[in-house]
Amino acid sequence: MPFLALLIVAPLAGLIAWRLAARGLPAEAADRAAREVREEVDESPWRRRLRARLDPDVATGLALTVALVLIAIGGIVVGLLALLLRHSGTLVEVDRWAARWGNDHATHLSTTGLTAVTTLGSSAAIAVMAIALAIVELRRVGNRWLIPFLLVVTLGDSAVTNVIKAAVDRARPTFNPAAASLGPSFPSGHSSQAAAFFAAAALLLARRRSRRTRSLLVGFAVGLAVAVACSRVLLDFHWVSDVVAGLTLGWAWFAICAIAFGSRMLELGAPAPSAEPREAAAPSRQPLPR
Numbered sequence: 001m002p003f004l005a006l007l008i009v010a011p012l013a014g015l016i017a018w019r020l021a022a023r024g025l026p027a028e029a030a031d032r033a034a035r036e037v038r039e040e041v042d043e044s045p046w047r048r049r050l051r052a053r054l055d056p057d058v059a060t061g062l063a064l065t066v067a068l069v070l071i072a073i074g075g076i077v078v079g080l081l082a083l084l085l086r087h088s089g090t091l092v093e094v095d096r097w098a099a100r101w102g103n104d105h106a107t108h109l110s111t112t113g114l115t116a117v118t119t120l121g122s123s124a125a126i127a128v129m130a131i132a133l134a135i136v137e138l139r140r141v142g143n144r145w146l147i148p149f150l151l152v153v154t155l156g157d158s159a160v161t162n163v164i165k166a167a168v169d170r171a172r173p174t175f176n177p178a179a180a181s182l183g184p185s186f187p188s189g190h191s192s193q194a195a196a197f198f199a200a201a202a203l204l205l206a207r208r209r210s211r212r213t214r215s216l217l218v219g220f221a222v223g224l225a226v227a228v229a230c231s232r233v234l235l236d237f238h239w240v241s242d243v244v245a246g247l248t249l250g251w252a253w254f255a256i257c258a259i260a261f262g263s264r265m266l267e268l269g270a271p272a273p274s275a276e277p278r279e280a281a282a283p284s285r286q287p288l289p290r
Helices: 002-024 029-038 045-053 062-087 089-104 108-121 123-140 146-168 177-181 189-205 211-234 240-262
Strands: none
Touching (some): 002 108, 002 211, 062 089, 062 146, 089 211, 089 240, 108 189, 123 146, 123 189, 189 211, 189 240, 211 240
16 A cells, blocks of 8 residues: 555656646757747836746747756755744654654555565665666766766765754654654655756756657656655655655755756757758869860
8 A cells, every 4th residue: 555655646646747847958959949930029128028038949049947946945944844843743643643643554565565565765776776877877868067966965965864864853754663763854865866856867967858758858857756755654664745845855855956057068958969961062063175
């Protein structure tokens, strides 16, 4: 039953992310040309500025706007949850109910599946995946900032998460005896690392891909991160509020890194180049002198 719940929640989150990405990613050439024709109509200055901030075809448009929103939401959610942990009985009851439900419905089969999923958010697994990703992407679309980008995303997220853990110092659920030796609970380090790394992987793998492929990568990245987060709750390693804070923190940290490296890696979101060869211009023929 717990693993079935994960199989419902994680794909649903990925599907929502895929649909949003499919609408928000830069348009193909034909669609872009049609939009530019429509934009010839006179607009008021404030509408023009708003359109520029939401334009997916502009480097400082929709991508930057979404990144700034993620940063703001991440900070607000983490701070608000940290505050509510000490003052909201409702939040504590929701956390306890989810932990109790996961413990009461656990089976050997579901625990095995959840353990396999939760491993994807471990530091060791992410390190291995990051190395493999760097090797593949350096061969496919080289960029000297790729390795520093991955290092800042992964190591930086871990550092920020541990600082918040030490500051909040929240106890973990008590249903799973193994959780007692894992240190503070808030926010979830596995969830934060998974959110940040899979988002970074989607961004790198999306380089020179079609719009459809890029939107699918976004959906997979979100679905995998949510799956890791669900596994942490259903295995009773974390409370629900821990993983919510971990996901928002990871995505916010990724957004900060994407902005910081954006000017050096603008080709991260570059569309696939046209496969049609350009026709060579026919040489002009001058009449030969007689």
